[in-house]
Amino acid sequence: MSLPGAPQIAYRGDELFIEDCSLSELARRHGTPLYVYSRTSMLAALAGYERALAGREHLVCYAMKANSNLAVLQTFAQAGCGFDIVSGGELERVLAAGVAPSKVVFSGVGKTRAEMRRALDVGVLCFNVESESELEVLSQVASASGATARVSLRVNPDVDAGTHPYISTGLKGNKFGIAHEHAVACYERAAALPGLQVVGIDFHIGSQIADTGPYLDALERMLDLVEAIEARGIPIHHLDLGGGLGITYTDEAPPSAQALVTSLLARIDARGHGHRMIMFEPGRSLVGNAGVLVSEVLYLKPGTGPNGDPAGSAKNFCIVDAAMNDLMRPAMYQAWMRIVACRLRDEPAVVCDVVGPVCESGDWLGRDRPLAVREGEFIAVLSAGAYGMTMASNYNTRGRAAEVMVAGDRAWLIRDREAATELFRGEHLLPLA
């Protein structure tokens, strides 16, 4: 029986497996909290995009902020994938993973001069520029080092992606991109600046999008702009349709990547733009359902009233060793993530709040969840492959979790658990007696 949205995660008998590895066994071997990823799931997710794009010039650029472990980057790089980065730190990661800079696009609203210089030195494919000021600065930086920066402008199509306000990015009120009505003027400016070469146009309207509609709206508006820009003699080589496709956490039913891309391409072809290079920047949809966070049940703390009492007496708590510092999504976005036992018990489930050890009431992973578990056993938070480890912090001086990659019956430790001494390595006592 596999779990919703996660074909590589399934019970075999009583034991929860990821591919051919038991999660309880991995937890005992590597300790908890532990992130575990299915390499097969990641590659299958990428293949959905690739199938729809086959036969035309294209590049899928994995938005690595979703999960930036070097082994994850390597997995996608070996499959021919490009990368979407948003910082100089991410640039160093892709280089360390052996990625060709010619497959890297640099996004983000606040690139520094130093980040631009480094990206120009290594030769990234394109800068996705988000403001007029950034155009001026990038041109200066490029000219000063005798280089030319290839640029695409991120246009804000002002469409509502219908998602959580914190992860919606394509509305006028967002900090992202260049307003639709200023875009043509910005392209004229870009074409006139000495250090720049216009190569494309991009949008990214938000994250965890469950419908094709907002993409199609954004695409139509982008194609209108492309026609207006080219009418002014500025050629646009590639169309970058961003990322944002949602995954199944509970009962969401987003289109498959293949279906989404196919309908977007049909619209592109119908409007006579089928000759252009096509790019996408998926993050969550490539890795989200490929990962789980495994955690040990430390304490069961029963509420004072009978379970389900309508009088609303105190809750049952399941206190686990993973916390908001390991997985921020529930605390930050009130995100609902499925939580299951790594070993099924033939016992009635108890409804409880699954919480971590951090000293914050916001430190919960799930509320009112039916679970049949004992202390010392393991639970798994599903769909934790995206925006899990990359958003982890050291709050409460908690070392970050270890990470494991699984393929079939093989499992590799791809990141060591962080030790306490590493957490204050760069700190200094005052030189006072």
Ligand SMILES: *Cc1c(COP(=O)(O)O)cnc(C)c1O
């Ligand atoms: C975060 C981000 C993405 C990826 O978003 P997902 O929702 O994870 O697919 C793509 N492009 C840009 C510019 C981003 O900031």
